[in-house]
Amino acid sequence: MSQVAEFQYNEEELAEEFGFDDAQNESDSSEFNLKHISDIVVYGTDWTTETILNQLNRKNINLNPRFQRRDAWTIKRKSRFIESLILGIPVPQIVLAEKEKGKYLVLDGKQRLLTILQFYNKSESPNNNFKLKELEFLSNLNSLKLQDFENNPLYSQYLDALDNQTIRTTIIKNWQSENFLYKVFLRLNAESTPLSPQELRQALNPGKFTDYIDDQSIKSKGLKAIFTKQPDFRMRDNQLLLKYIAFQYFLPEYRGDLKNFVDKTSKRFNDEWEKKQDNIEETIQKFEKAVEMTIRIFGEDNFSKIWLQDKATYERQRNLSLLDTILFYFSDAEIRQKVEQVNKIKIEEAFKTICSSSPDFISSVKSSTNTITNTHRRLALWGKALQEVLEIDFNIPELINNHLVFSGFR
Incomplete structure (x- = not known):
């Protein structure tokens, strides 16, 4: 026992x-x-x-x-x-x-x-x-x-x-x-x-929201770009979309337990689907625009990959925590509008700089990625780098008493 x-x-x-x-x-x-x-x-x-x-x-x-x-x-x-x-x-x-x-x-x-x-x-x-x-x-x-x-x-x-x-x-x-x-x-x-436990989550938490996320993960152009054109049989596409929604709505409630966090999101939106459907559909559109912007900046081959300064190339594998971080900011319409006005090379160079000069940033997307500390660290570091290159001001999640504090970009 x-x-x-x-x-x-x-x-x-x-x-x-x-x-x-x-x-x-x-x-x-x-x-x-x-x-x-x-x-x-x-x-x-x-x-x-x-x-x-x-x-x-x-x-x-x-x-x-x-x-x-x-x-x-x-x-x-x-x-x-x-x-x-x-x-x-x-x-x-x-x-x-x-x-x-x-x-x-x-x-x-x-x-x-x-x-x-x-x-x-x-x-x-x-x-x-x-x-x-x-x-x-x-x-x-x-x-x-x-x-x-x-x-x-x-x-x-x-x-x-x-x-x-x-x-x-x-x-x-x-x-x-x-x-x-x-x-x-x-x-x-x-x-x-x-x-992925997403498969079991769907069985344990059935409902209209669960069905909607599954349908959208099949249709999503953004997810097809991330997961090489096919629905991912381990349902990582489904999981990624669910986590994106959870962070969009409930980031301050995150306590470092990803499974519990997305479980609660599924249950909450299954219960409130009739009230929240329109808002969630808008959030899905933000996701698609954020992925599209990410690909435009970094290219189809390199988006969501870490830059390796010593090899002057991007890593072979995609990094989903890194992708979460970039999508978080590119989901905002005003940030995307400013990105449109800036040479994309400057944004990519800012990303390469943070990869090559910040061990804390790399650690936050490579190890113990679900802790509150590392979740905040990568969001804060990339947010500040983005502020500098875009020359605009927006709110960045803060860490106060081991709690994430964020109420919107402005």
Whole structure:
């Protein structure tokens, strides 16, 4: 039991390796009541593929169409997963959390579940009803899809084997804390590519605002520029947009716990969606204009990257904390208007100067990025540099008694 009490995860556990120096990591310092942990029930069951498909079709397992847009597996990988089920080759377990009786959230196995749904022609995604491809053992089934198995007696044995194959499924019941599910989620992914907890947040905090953010993250031109034209299957685009909105509205409430901060933002705007919709839509437009301005200043290849003076080049990876900082100021219409009047080279040079001459600035976007101190430090340092090059005055967030103080740019 002491192992559970001592377990914590930190920012490094969420570090991303796909073209980003990820400064969006969500650390959670919450402690748990050990009595609540001891009340949790975990048990395993061997559901067949057909049973799992039935649970998905009845919406008992939450795999909504919004997730299905974020398809991470190639057709080859999907095909070989189906091949493994047909042959009875062991596959990783599915892990579900029972939200209410008979209704489940997915903690591990979403891509496997999506593959089953797609192969059985029950999905709402582009890869629905895919043809098997590059199978390793059953090459005679290459180029076939579900209807071929159903209509040709030669293949019925394979479909029967697929339908009846058992998949180990672990179910967690009686959990009392969403934070516990986050920790389970991160542990499950500790030995594989880490995933963003935004995926779990959407399941735990459904609502019109949550749906709106997901829709906008798909449509956003700015996010497409940041995430190389495609919806990010780890939902970092969704997370980035949500964090942007949270900081636009509630910066003085930030206490260094990013996960809790954006969780509360989601819950608040889901509850107040009818009143806040117009304002949030305006905020999204500010985001798009801020990204557009950032790209115009730094170029498509270099925006949101740190300047390396010793190498006379920009870092290879994007830095999302740096991007947050730049977007914060470029979201203001008057600042953008002044930027239009200044040679963009001067702004870029001011940025290069702060990167090469301020170790505090670099530290604030590279290490422990979610602390209040580093959040304030990068906003204040870049804000002052921007004031000087633009030759205008505007308010910059202050740090007073370890609280961020900011009530608008003027």
